[in-house]
Amino acid sequence: MKQTILSGIQPSGILTLGNYLGALRNWVAIQNDYDCKYFIADLHSITVTQDPKTLHENIKKTVMQYLACGLDPDKNTIFIQSHVHEHAELGWILNNSTYMGEMERMTQFKDKSAKQKKDSVRVGLFDYPVLMAADILLYDADLVPVGEDQRQHLEITRTIARRFNSQYGDIFKIPEGYISEAGARIMSLQDPSKKMSKSDSNPNAYISLLDAKDVIIKKFKKAVTDSENVVRYSSEQPGVQNLINIYSCITGKTATEVEKEFEGAGYGTFKVTVGEAVADTLAMIQAKYEELNSPENEDFLKDVYAKGAERARLLATPKLRQVYEAVGFIV
Ligand code: ATP
Ligand code: LTN
Numbered sequence: 001m002k003q004t005i006l007s008g009i010q011p012s013g014i015l016t017l018g019n020y021l022g023a024l025r026n027w028v029a030i031q032n033d034y035d036c037k038y039f040i041a042d043l044h045s046i047t048v049t050q051d052p053k054t055l056h057e058n059i060k061k062t063v064m065q066y067l068a069c070g071l072d073p074d075k076n077t078i079f080i081q082s083h084v085h086e087h088a089e090l091g092w093i094l095n096n097s098t099y100m101g102e103m104e105r106m107t108q109f110k111d112k113s114a115k116q117k118k119d120s121v122r123v124g125l126f127d128y129p130v131l132m133a134a135d136i137l138l139y140d141a142d143l144v145p146v147g148e149d150q151r152q153h154l155e156i157t158r159t160i161a162r163r164f165n166s167q168y169g170d171i172f173k174i175p176e177g178y179i180s181e182a183g184a185r186i187m188s189l190q191d192p193s194k195k196m197s198k199s200d201s202n203p204n205a206y207i208s209l210l211d212a213k214d215v216i217i218k219k220f221k222k223a224v225t226d227s228e229n230v231v232r233y234s235s236e237q238p239g240v241q242n243l244i245n246i247y248s249c250i251t252g253k254t255a256t257e258v259e260k261e262f263e264g265a266g267y268g269t270f271k272v273t274v275g276e277a278v279a280d281t282l283a284m285i286q287a288k289y290e291e292l293n294s295p296e297n298e299d300f301l302k303d304v305y306a307k308g309a310e311r312a313r314l315l316a317t318p319k320l321r322q323v324y325e326a327v328g329f330i331v
Contacts, residue, residue, distance in 0.1 A: 018196035021183030022147030079308030090134035220275035
């Protein structure tokens with residue numbers, strides 16, 4: 001029997017090159033080898049302010065981007081998180097196997113809450129990792145492919161699962177992370193100490209999967225580097241290092257090969273070459289996206305996520321029932 005893989009992305013904007021290289025591209029590569037479940041984490045996305053109309057559109061666009069990147073709806077279970085109410089219900093149960101101090105130590109919470117006014121940080125943002133644990137544990141996932149930024153959330157999922165199991169019996173499988181080295185951490189083009197993120201307030205910080213070629217090249221030209229003017233893979237040149245990483249991921253060349261390729265060339269040439277390579281890769285995704293993004297395809301898309309939710313419920317419903325019984329509820 002194939003192992004189960006599960007992962008999700010928040011529909012908090014158009015997906016970025018970081019989401020693609022750190023997550024989606026890897027999902028596509030493994031879709032034949034595992035039983036894969038990929039969802040749109042809409043419940044997670046409202047932990048920061050969303051405009052309802054934009055969110056609604058972004059959920060549909062995220063489904064289309066999943067497909068445009070190469071996920072096959074016949075091979076994978078593709079669904080929208082809120083369509084399977086068991087996620088929220090298990091999240092509530094697991095809140096009671098999680099401690100405040102553990103949530104206070106989550107770096108994503110610290111980072112995201114620091115960007116907001118102190119008295120308007122939502123309880124949902126604090127509780128985000130518990131809902132994520134519920135997502136994973138509902139399906140007895142063996143492996144969870146995510147970028148490096150989610151490592152801490154996976155660790156706490158394992159802790160919560162073990163704690164629940166030791167109190168109530170052997171209910172949950174303990175999942176493993178699946179973080180591939182390449183692309184695991186693509187940094188912001190404007191501040192290479194921060195990860196590239198689709199909700200960044202500065203659009204020059206990220207490459208969106210739907211950016212036009214000229215926009216992509218412009219953003220790479222504006223990318224923050226340094227005054228060395230030498231293409232070297234070194235932590236002392238984090239901006240350049242990030243661009244080398246991106247170029248390596250796209251072309252399959254090693255960092256040393258990239259250094260050689262641009263020996264003697266200035267940052268100008270280097271940035272434009274990286275931009276062009278990225279634009280060429282994204283052009284294929286964009287062409288597929290345009291094809292999907294037409295009124296005739298609405299029913300097909302609905303069918304994809306409705307069937308996905310139906311398949312997801314086949315596992316989620318009995319699992320939640322098992323949990324309810326274990327904690328003593330009358331079912
Ligand atoms: P937001 O800006 O709303 O927080 P995000 O762009 O950071 O969103 P998520 O929806 O939180 O993205 O993450 C989706 C997936 O993409 C996760 O597996 C995450 O690890 C991965 N990912 C996100 N950003 C990057 C990045 N910069 N580099 C590599 N992987 C990333
Ligand atoms: N927190 C994740 C998105 C997410 C997720 C999940 C990923 C929500 N639930 C379950 C894997 C498994 C993020 O990438 N920011």
